[in-house]
Amino acid sequence: MKITVIGGGSTYTPELVEGLAALPIGELVLMDPEAGRLEVVGSMARRMFAGAGHPGWVRWTTDLDDAVDGATAVLLQLRVGGQRARHRDETWPLECGLVGQETTGPGGLAKALRTVPAVLRIAERARALAPGAWIVDFTNPVGIVTRALLDAGHRAVGLCNVAIGFQRLFAGLYGCAPGELAVDHVGLNHLTWERAAWVGGVDVLPALLAEHGPALAAETELPLELMRGLGVVPSYYLRFFYAHDQVLAEQIDRPTRAEEVMALEEKLLAMYPGLDVKPALLEERGGAHYSTAAVGLLESLLGDRGDTQVVNVRNDGTLPFLADSAVIEVPSRITAAGPVPLPVRPVEPLFAGLVGHVSAYEELALDAALRGGRARVEAALLAHPLVGRYDLARGLADRLVAANHAYLPWAA
Structure with missing residues (x-):
């Protein structure tokens, strides 16, 4: 089979290649x-396959049609505008008193506007040249991008590493194998809560919160009393909502994550020409367990395994307070026909309210990404729970358009 990785020149690719081997x-x-980065990363990927004794052929190309032609699956990990665009997403919202983050809030909207059109162009070429290929999207914002792909009729699944990260963390703290523990993971991409951790039919999450609370608080960077009070473990991304002002104060005095990643990438690209295994430094790049999740998903989609994995999938009535067309992140049964979300117990009002609010924003964000126009950008910002004020939305819309002018044809 042929597997294609779009964004294969990323310094993160060796992590993925290790799993694909x-x-x-x-x-x-x-x-x-x-092309320059691609040559460095591609050569390392070829050495990694050879070092693992894998007989498969590894090659690289700048030609999209060549890459997707006849592919069995296409993995998306692109970043339109690179880390420099990310740096802008993480800075201009600060001017209006909001956190700067690449998937949450105004920065996340900017990334969606740049990303959705590019992803749809790639998917259309894949549909023409590789009918039936699965598209696995790890490109943020995953929920919005996956919905765009599904709305356009593509065979697509969205993937994030948050759920598998918590599964591994919980299993390690409890002392069991990851496969023995299942998480009750619910919400939208980057807006999720772990409500239970099942081992042998027993929910061990209360025990984990009681016995390993400090470790869980360090992982989420949220107060332990908040988690114990709610009885759940929120994803790290809930910090941008639950501790917004604290995060904002931290961001003003620190380099952006984009600046940190650019410095890290420079070191990694200097190391890669002499390596045939991923270096320990790559762990600082982020995306832990993505390779494991991606390989598991591919095995189930292509092998019809019928197992349960957490993916981004159509709601289709799973969360009754959302539109069927919404994309949610929940445990799903994975077969060759695609993912089907498993039944979800009722979502508590505190969580459901925020999910509904952000899902409405995502619908407007996708509309802005597809049809353009400053008014649609402003409407999406106004709908976001971190914005919600007209004057603020107007100012953010102006800054967003100015910072992304080169990527928005309608803004010319």
Whole structure:
């Protein structure tokens, strides 16, 4: 089979390649418009396959049609505008007193506006040249991008590493194998809560909160008393809502994450030419367990395993307070026909209210990404729970358009 990675020149790609080396891949193709980085990363990926004794052929290309032609699956990990665009997403919202983050709030909207059109162009070429191929999206904002793909009729699944990260963390703290523990993970991409951790039919999350509270608080960077009071473990991204002002104060005095990543990438790209295994430094790049999640998802989609994994999927009545067309992040049964969300017990009002609010924003954000126009950008910002004020939405819309002018044809 042929597996294609769009955004294959990313310094993160060796993490993914390590996992893909466990699959019976005949051809692994890395595609990226940045030829220089692609050569460095692609050469390392080829050495990694050889070092693992994998017979598959690894190659790289800047030609999209060449990359997707005849692919069995296309993995998306692109970043339109690179880390420099991310840096802007993490800075201009600060001017209006809001956190700067690449998937949450105004920065997340900017990334969606840049990303959705690019992803849809890629998916259309895949549909033409590789009918039936699965598109696995890890490109943020995953929920909005996945909905765009599904609305356009593509065979797509959204994937995030938050759920598998918590599963591994909980299993390690409890002292069991990851496969023995299942999480009750519910919400939207980057807006989720772990409401239970099941081992042998017993919910061990209360015990984990009681016995390992400090470790869980360190992981989420949220107060332990908040988690114990709610009886759940929120994802790290809830920090931008539950502790907004604290995060904002921290961001004003620190380099952006984009600046940190650019410095890290420079070091990694200097190391890669001499390596055939991923370096320990790559752990600082983020995205822990994505490779494991991606490989597991591919195995189930292509092998019809019928197991349960947490993915981004159509709501279709799973959360009755959301539209059927919404994309949610929940445990789903994965077969060759695609993911089907499993039944979810009623979502508590405190969580459901925020999910409903952000889902409405995501619908407006997708509309702005597809049809453009400053008025649609402003409407999406006004709908976001971190904005919600007309004057603030207007100022943010002006800054967003100015910072992303080169990527928004309608703004010309």
